[in-house]
Amino acid sequence: MTQKIATRDAYGDALVNLGKKRSDVVVLDADLSGSTKTSKFAKAFPDRFFNIGIAEQDMMGTAAGLAVGGKLPFASTFAVFATGRAWEQVRQSICYPNLNVKIVASHAGVTVGEDGGSHQSVEDIAVMRVIPNMTVIVPADGIETMQAIEAAAEMKGPCYVRVGRNKVPVIFGPDYRFAIGKAHVFHEGKDAAIIACGLMTAEALAARELLAAEGINAGVINMASIKPLDRDAVVAAARQCGAVVTAEEHSIIGGLGGAVAEALAEEAPVPMVRVGMKDVFGTSGTGEGLLKHYGLSAADIAAAVKEVIKKKKSA
Amino acid sequence: MAATETQLKDLGEKARRMRIDILKMLHGCGSGHTGGSLSSTDIVTALYFYKMKYDPKNPGWDGRDHFVLSKGHAAPMLYAALAHAGYFEQAELCTLRKLGSRLQGHPDSKNLPGVEISTGSLGQGLSVANGIALARRLDKGQNRVYALLGDGELQEGQIWEAAMTAAHYKLDNLCALVDNNGLQIDGPVAKVMNVEPITDKWRAFGWEVMDIDGHSIAALCDALDRAETVKGKPVCIVCRTVKGKGCSLFEGKVEFHGTTPSNEELETALKELAEGACI
Numbered sequence: 001m002t003q004k005i006a007t008r009d010a011y012g013d014a015l016v017n018l019g020k021k022r023s024d025v026v027v028l029d030a031d032l033s034g035s036t037k038t039s040k041f042a043k044a045f046p047d048r049f050f051n052i053g054i055a056e057q058d059m060m061g062t063a064a065g066l067a068v069g070g071k072l073p074f075a076s077t078f079a080v081f082a083t084g085r086a087w088e089q090v091r092q093s094i095c096y097p098n099l100n101v102k103i104v105a106s107h108a109g110v111t112v113g114e115d116g117g118s119h120q121s122v123e124d125i126a127v128m129r130v131i132p133n134m135t136v137i138v139p140a141d142g143i144e145t146m147q148a149i150e151a152a153a154e155m156k157g158p159c160y161v162r163v164g165r166n167k168v169p170v171i172f173g174p175d176y177r178f179a180i181g182k183a184h185v186f187h188e189g190k191d192a193a194i195i196a197c198g199l200m201t202a203e204a205l206a207a208r209e210l211l212a213a214e215g216i217n218a219g220v221i222n223m224a225s226i227k228p229l230d231r232d233a234v235v236a237a238a239r240q241c242g243a244v245v246t247a248e249e250h251s252i253i254g255g256l257g258g259a260v261a262e263a264l265a266e267e268a269p270v271p272m273v274r275v276g277m278k279d280v281f282g283t284s285g286t287g288e289g290l291l292k293h294y295g296l297s298a299a300d301i302a303a304a305v306k307e308v309i310k311k312k313k314s315a
Numbered sequence: 316m317a318a319t320e321t322q323l324k325d326l327g328e329k330a331r332r333m334r335i336d337i338l339k340m341l342h343g344c345g346s347g348h349t350g351g352s353l354s355s356t357d358i359v360t361a362l363y364f365y366k367m368k369y370d371p372k373n374p375g376w377d378g379r380d381h382f383v384l385s386k387g388h389a390a391p392m393l394y395a396a397l398a399h400a401g402y403f404e405q406a407e408l409c410t411l412r413k414l415g416s417r418l419q420g421h422p423d424s425k426n427l428p429g430v431e432i433s434t435g436s437l438g439q440g441l442s443v444a445n446g447i448a449l450a451r452r453l454d455k456g457q458n459r460v461y462a463l464l465g466d467g468e469l470q471e472g473q474i475w476e477a478a479m480t481a482a483h484y485k486l487d488n489l490c491a492l493v494d495n496n497g498l499q500i501d502g503p504v505a506k507v508m509n510v511e512p513i514t515d516k517w518r519a520f521g522w523e524v525m526d527i528d529g530h531s532i533a534a535l536c537d538a539l540d541r542a543e544t545v546k547g548k549p550v551c552i553v554c555r556t557v558k559g560k561g562c563s564l565f566e567g568k569v570e571f572h573g574t575t576p577s578n579e580e581l582e583t584a585l586k587e588l589a590e591g592a593c594i
């Protein structure tokens with residue numbers, strides 16, 4: 001059986017590791033440290049942890065100031081609040097001055113589940129990606145999350161990392177090395193390429209199996225680095241397969257699907273289908289149930305692959 | 316260590332010359348914020364030329380005090396102070412708001428050394444100042460952090476989030492100054508959205524509060540000295556000021572928030588300021 005780890009748990013562990021290695025790391029939260037798992041850091045390094053209370057805008061500004069003062073701040077809360085409530089603080093006080101602040105937001109996407117649509121961030125990738133100077137990373141599993149946090153700490157400048165609430169399958173081996181701007185090709189395909197991020201990469205791998213049983217060869221690419229996007233990998237996949245499906249736990253507008261569509265339209269136009277939230281808000285339910293409800297399961301990705309192959313043939 | 320008579324005279328002269336620079340800069344570029352630059356000139360004069368430690372040759376100097384211009388639209392006033400402090404040549408002031416200039420319409424820290432943080436969107440500077448104060452305290456530094464806020468700016472909710480944070484973390488290395496000129500863009504603050512009683516509010520949030528004449532350099536220096544002695548809580552100095560201070564044409568006029576002097580207005584204003592010369 002595959003091991004399952006929530007990416008937020010991996011984040012909490014990564015922070016503690018980082019805190020041991022670097023005395024300049026400080027962590028901020030807005031009354032959700034138990035959920036975002038920054039509580040692990042708070043316990044290990046109480047002097048370097050600042051709970052700002054339910055005040056996300058102030059938290060982002062404070063993080064900016066800590067960066068001005070020479071610290072390496074990580075600011076965390078739910079994705080909806082980090083990127084929505086505090087968007088303009090992220091823009092003005094962090095990205096415009098190009099400060100070394102890392103925003104790691106948890107409970108992204110519909111798999112937040114029972115809390116419902118108010119808490120399910122389906123826009124965060126889009127609204128972070130559009131800000132100049134911002135780097136956006138959506139890790140697929142616990143291993144990649146640990147790596148992404150390391151990479152975010154190494155790079156200079158603002159960075160947004162999106163993590164999730166629920167346990168997701170570990171799909172990378174211990175030797176995997178994540179790099180900003182680089183995709184990971186799990187499988188090269190022939191008929192279509194699936195480009196996915198976050199927990200949807202595991203779904204894409206499952207979709208590939210479903211399709212293989214029907215004689216369809218779908219490639220699977222994990223695109224954790226949404227910005228900068230690995231354009232070379234997108235173009236190579238498009239040239240090789242002639243058709244692309246994107247899959248993300250986010251709106252089909254402005255996220256991974258948007259970024260890939262932009263790259264393809266400019267560099268290698270091929271038929272494309274986007275799997276994601278179809279311009280709708282989420283609702284209460286179990287995480288798993290919601291993935292099915294909104295057409296985000298392996299079976300839905302497989303159906304999208306067949307659809308894109310049809311488009312390719314009629315093109 | 317109160318300011319001496321000679322020091323106060325020099326500071327008054329500095330403020331007068333900065334006002335001249337501000338007016339010339341704004342006139343030269345034809346856009347920008349006159350009223351709120353002039354109302355805060357004395358405050359910033361006391362900060363940059365009496366109180367704060369900094370090294371213009373080494374803007375990132377670890378021992379420096381930090382200034383956050385939360386009301387970023389008063390950028391011309393900050394640029395005049397930075398030029399007088401030696402961060403750049405006075406001649407650069409005339410590039411204000413021009414294409415390619417480091418003197419952006421609102422301060423841009425990534426391009427202009429001496430600017431601690433980019434501002435322009437009101438309400439955000441105090442949070443940043445808190446973060447700097449926390450960082451400095453972690454390093455056990457003696458640095459002090461100053462933030463200048465507008466009174467209209469106090470309408471932003473984030474200011475009060477930050478006010479809570481500073482008091483909660485007992486940031487006694489932090490001092491906020493409110494440029495209480497009573498006006499904003501659409502009219503008097505009391506009419507647009509009343510923020511009074513300002514001093515009671517800060518006190519209720521757990522701050523040490525001083526209420527002073529923001530055009531008395533002696534009062535400003537004294538308040539800044541006293542602020543350093545307060546332990547266990549942040550200090551807010553509410554500076555009672557006049558928008559457009561120094562030029563009778565602009566004083567207390569809401570229209571001069573975001574308008575710049577015409578040729579004639581500049582001439583009248585410079586004449587008045589020349590008459591205010593100490594020598």
Ligand SMILES: Cc1ncc(C[n+]2csc(CCOP(=O)(O)OP(=O)(O)O)c2C)c(N)n1
Nearest residue numbers: 351388435436437465466467468498499500
């Ligand atoms: C968030 C935000 N909203 C609106 C503005 C536009 N604006 C610029 S100055 C100003 C009025 C500021 O009033 P006050 O804080 O009293 O400043 P002062 O009178 O000292 O110039 C406004 C509304 C802004 N810069 N930022």
